[in-house]
Amino acid sequence: MAEQQRRGLGFYSADPAQHTLLEDGQGLFIGAMVSALGFYFLNEVGLLTGGTAGVAFLLHYAFGISFGLLFFIVNLPFYYLSFKRLGLAFSLKTFIAIALVSVITEVESHFFLIQYLHPFWAALLGGLVLGYGLLGLYRHRASLGGVGILAIYIQERFGIQAGLIQLAFDLCVMLCAFAVVSPITVAWSVLGAVVLNLVLAINHRSDRYIVAR
Incomplete structure (x- = not known):
């Protein structure tokens, strides 16, 4: 009876292939928090990653502009593809996730401080955390x-x-990074990107996670 009441209130979906608004809301918030933490680890030691986040890191290190702001702006052109190919619901949730990550990356340093972090550990931990956030x-x-x-x-x-798709693009970003950061920084960044994409390649399959659009 209690379980039926919770379902009726929309706490979670009775259909495992669908999410309620509450489930999606907490999922987006937690995913954004975890992802922002991964970016924090990388940024603390001057590393970068691939994708649009990598482009934002490159611009951040080159010009000193806020990473959160750059991350939000760099993603703007991709919303058209998202809307046309993946639908309004996916596009809206992605927009919310990116906005949350952009804000959290700007404020999280006011809540905790890491006194020392080796680049190897930052690359490994940052890649793992980002992978699970994604x-x-x-x-x-x-x-x-x-x-x-x-x-x-x-x-x-x-x-x-x-x-695997992201890994190919990430390698291209890393090649461009040689113009902005040192070779050893690029090497540690490559390690982080490989860890991130291995987490996704091993754990994410479209036939394992089937969610209604």
């Missing part, structure tokens, strides 16, 4: 925009794993 967002049919939007579309359309 998995959470994918589970609720959202992403962190940019290449993630394109990767999910290609995975659903052609069956190619999203992590």
Whole structure:
């Protein structure tokens, strides 16, 4: 009886292939919090990652502009593809996730401070945390925009794993990074990007996570 009441109040969906607004809301918030933490680890030691976040990091390090602001702006052109190919619901949830991450990355440093973080550990931990943040967002049919939007579309359309698609783009971003940061920083960043995309490639499959559009 209590379970039926909770379902009736919309706390969670009786259909495992669908999410309620509450489930999506908490999923987007948690995914954004976890992802922002991953970005924090990378930013603390001057590392970067791939995708649109990598582009935002490159511009951030080159010109000193806020990463959160750049991350939000760089993703703007991809919303048209998201709307046309993946639908309004996915696009809206992705927009919310990106906005949350952009804001959280700007304020989280006011709440805690890491005194020392080795680049190797930042790359490893940052990649793992970002990977799980993205998995959470994918589970609720959202992403962190940019290449993630394109990767999910290609995975659903052609069956190619999203992590492998992102890995190829990430390597291109890393090549451009040589113009902005040191070679050793690029090397640590590549490690983080590989860890991130392996987490996605191993754990995310469209036939395992089937959510109504």
